[in-house]
Amino acid sequence: MATRIRPSSKRCAVIGGSGFLGRHLVERLVEKGYSVAVFDIAQRYEVPGVTFHQGDLCDKQALLKVLKDVSLVFHCASPSPACDDRNLFWKVNVEGTRTVIQACQEAGVQKLVLTSSASVVFEGTDIKNGKEDLPYAKRPIDYYTETKIQQEKVVLEACSKEKDFLTVAIRPHGIFGPRDPQLVPILVDTARKGKMKFIIGDGTNLVDFTYVENVVHGHILAAEHLKPDSPLCGKAYHITNDEPIRFWDFMSQVLVGLGYDAPRYHLPYALVYGIAMLLWLITSLLRPLVNIKPTFTPMRVALAGTHHYYSCSRAKQDMGYQPVVRLKEAIARTVASYPHLRR
Ligand SMILES: NC(=O)C1=CN([C@@H]2O[C@H](COP(=O)(O)OP(=O)(O)OC[C@H]3O[C@@H](n4cnc5c(N)ncnc54)[C@H](OP(=O)(O)O)[C@@H]3O)[C@@H](O)[C@H]2O)C=CC1
Numbered sequence: 182m183a184t185r186i187r188p189s190s191k192r193c194a195v196i197g198g199s200g201f202l203g204r205h206l207v208e209r210l211v212e213k214g215y216s217v218a219v220f221d222i223a224q225r226y227e228v229p230g231v232t233f234h235q236g237d238l239c240d241k242q243a244l245l246k247v248l249k250d251v252s253l254v255f256h257c258a259s260p261s262p263a264c265d266d267r268n269l270f271w272k273v274n275v276e277g278t279r280t281v282i283q284a285c286q287e288a289g290v291q292k293l294v295l296t297s298s299a300s301v302v303f304e305g306t307d308i309k310n311g312k313e314d315l316p317y318a319k320r321p322i323d324y325y326t327e328t329k330i331q332q333e334k335v336v337l338e339a340c341s342k343e344k345d346f347l348t349v350a351i352r353p354h355g356i357f358g359p360r361d362p363q364l365v366p367i368l369v370d371t372a373r374k375g376k377m378k379f380i381i382g383d384g385t386n387l388v389d390f391t392y393v394e395n396v397v398h399g400h401i402l403a404a405e406h407l408k409p410d411s412p413l414c415g416k417a418y419h420i421t422n423d424e425p426i427r428f429w430d431f432m433s434q435v436l437v438g439l440g441y442d443a444p445r446y447h448l449p450y451a452l453v454y455g456i457a458m459l460l461w462l463i464t465s466l467l468r469p470l471v472n473i474k475p476t477f478t479p480m481r482v483a484l485a486g487t488h489h490y491y492s493c494s495r496a497k498q499d500m501g502y503q504p505v506v507r508l509k510e511a512i513a514r515t516v517a518s519y520p521h522l523r524r
């Protein structure tokens with residue numbers, strides 16, 4: 182019987198490696214001596230020693246070419262939550278992830294680390310120190326969350342010691358840091374339009390914002406601890422900064438750091454949420470004619486006005502996780518990295 186020669190455990194692929202998190206992950210993996218192949222729909226940078234493969238993760242043949250000689254795959258590709266395109270989310274996050282699993286199994290990949298999201302349990306109501314055993318959201322607020330839930334289930338169910346294919350899901354929350362295309366740019370854009378004057382709710386809600394390097398650290402620890410006899414197999418792990426902060430204090434620190442005014446006036450949460458729902462309905466109905474993207478979506482309003490912070494004690498216990506960059510330093514580094522967005 183022919184025996185398959187196992188590629189080195191330091192040969193890995195990063196699907197979505199051109200994105201915000203993916204690129205930080207690639208850079209750290211290279212620093213740690215991994216040999217890295219990036220698979221992404223777009224190539225946006227170059228790093229010596231990293232090979233780039235442009236393709237759609239829904240295309241199994243394209244994936245197989247890249248995965249045939251790697252033992253570890255990180256899957257951190259997803260359409261942007263801002264696109265709000267249900268068909269695209271299902272095609273990429275659910276069907277595409279099934280294709281990734283099949284390709285991994287056919288290529289003989291041994292470990293798959295999925296970037297899931299802590300939002301898979303978020304339904305718009307308070308979560309305080311939430312643990313991984315919270316049930317998945319029964320009524321997810323948006324299509325992105327709906328498909329992240331299905332994606333995580335598909336990946337964790339595929340974990341099989343018999344098939345020599347181990348999986349684990351990392352659930353970060355509110356990732357921020359240099360080159361983030363979402364949080365800081367959206368915040369600044371909103372401030373420049375004069376819409377960042379208001380605090381939604383009483384402003385005391387605590388939230389996790391997680392520095393990108395801590396998220397990267399969590400992914401690599403998970404990959405290195407994922408073994409047939411480890412507790413990680415088929416499980417999900419929250420990775421946060423472990424320093425919940427008032428949502429509006431975080432926003433204010435970033436805004437003030439970049440020279441903008443902090444929001445001051447309070448608006449009732451229920452009122453803003455109602456308006457966001459109405460706007461979402463109207464823009465959905467108008468979508469065949471005109472594609473308008475409202476700033477205040479129901480998801481953003483819910484995130485801005487409720488508590489949502491998570492315990493990462495499972496990650497600490499099973500993989501020795503501790504954040505490597507504290508929040509104060511993380512905010513300072515992030516602010517300094519956006520000179521072009523200063524007032
Ligand atoms: N940002 C956050 O706060 C959080 C993010 N996450 C998860 O982390 C992961 C990374 O997020 P982030 O780095 O912010 O996102 P990015 O959009 O920056 O990165 C995702 C990358 O995947 C690519 N991609 C999209 N569709 C495909 C496809 N069909 N085939 C191949 N590549 C594709 C994107 O290309 P293109 O840009 O051209 O679409 C992009 O380069 C995602 O899974 C996200 O769900 C979880 C929790 C919080």
Ligand SMILES: CC(C)CCC[C@@H](C)[C@H]1CC[C@H]2C3=C(CC[C@]12C)[C@@]1(C)CCC(=O)C[C@@H]1CC3
Nearest residue numbers: 262298300355363364367368371476481484485
């Ligand atoms: C308009 C303002 C009230 C808020 C502006 C900031 C927001 C753009 C961000 C604050 C929390 C962020 C967040 C995500 C996207 C950007 C924010 C809404 C995610 C939805 C990204 C994808 C996830 O998996 C969960 C994130 C939670 C936090």
